[in-house]
């Protein structure tokens with residue numbers, strides 16, 4: 421598989437450190453608010469990557485952190501703790517906020533068919549690991565204490581900017597965010613490993629450390645959690661492109677300073693989801709969540725389908741119009757799959773393998789999901805049995821997870837139920853109109869007389885009084901009424 425590596429700025433053949441096994445780390449959410457659908461695009465594409473690696477036969481272990489402490493409102497250690505901000509906003513404790521939004525995050529993931537990583541680790545659960553890391557960094561002279569906090573000294577590195585060449589002015593995040601720059605830093609790019617001199621008197625979560633009671637910086641948690649579960653060699657680290665700097669840059673700095681050799685080989689970054697007004701964020705414009713999509717009547721699968729139609733390394737523009745177009749395309753696709761008959765024909769394994777080639781080729785090429793979606797249509801167009809098509813689509817959906825078969829089965833059931841209901845209604849209407857006709861006829865005195873005569877004739881026959889039965893028939897005949905005996909009973913015809 422060819423994968424674009426942000427660290428080398430090129431597509432590379434993916435070769436894991438241990439053959440057949442993949443260690444994969446994903447930066448998780450900061451659980452102070454709902455995730456917006458732009459963040460969820462990143463998790464969705466990472467989900468496709470993980471599932472495709474499994475599809476390709478790798479034994480994948482994926483770890484994700486949950487940031488429940490230390491992530492300040494600017495990524496460069498400025499501003500206030502996001503968790504504290506969330507707790508104050510909702511008048512709850514930080515841990516209540518963390519629990520609520522962690523659950524909300526995974527509920528959204530489930531709606532979008534995003535698999536939960538093998539290991540999910542809240543940042544507050546690995547304090548000892550961070551302390552050990554920071555102690556080692558101080559011993560190796562990569563970290564220093566200033567103003568009560570512990571900082572990483574970026575001047576000690578040969579190369580700090582891994583992903584891009586940043587200008588020093590880009591580091592004036594504090595100024596941009598309206599908060600004061602940290603005067604304790606020796607270099608502008610230095611970052612906090614441990615906050616001891618808390619910036620906030622009401623910081624709820626604090627732990628004892630060799631440097632006093634405090635809490636970890638945001639960046640150290642991902643290095644600590646990743647190395648705890650995945651060791652010193654990481655195959656793939658992924659996240660949103662806005663994590664590349666400073667977060668991932670700092671992760672690399674501290675991890676490699678700690679272990680003394682290269683740490684992660686492949687860096688995969690998912691581009692932004694933009695609105696027509698620019699980059700999507702929680703603070704700007706309409707706060708787009710999965711719940712909002714549902715409130716507006718969109719199946720979350722339509723959003724997943726929409727995202728898969730473009731490449732993860734391209735910015736994607738979200739608009740309601742784009743969602744409508746995706747919904748039309750998705751519903752048409754599901755209707756075509758629903759029209760396939762699983763009982764038609766046998767699965768042709770050779771034909772199935774040929775159809776899978778296009779899909780594999782697409783995803784082997786730096787996870788080209790839009791071509792993988794095209795492969796779905798190729799299957800539908802192929803001259804193979806319905807059973808073969810359904811088997812191949814089921815196979816594709818283990819990676820794409822857009823509900824191809826279950827949404828189609830649901831549609832098939834819905835259409836069958838609607839057809840049965842329509843037939844029952846038609847039958848009921850026919851019966852009602854026949855009954856009405858009978859009632860109307862019975863109300864006619866002449867018809868009532870005929871019906872009474874038919875009953876009398878039936879009674880006479882039962883008593884074997886055939887003479888009387890014949891007399892009744894003849895009398896009716898004389899009045900222009902012919903009786904017709906059928907196995908279901910006697911009917912009449914007025915001549």
Ligand SMILES: [Zn+2]
Nearest residue numbers: 447448642667
């Ligand atoms: Zn991270």
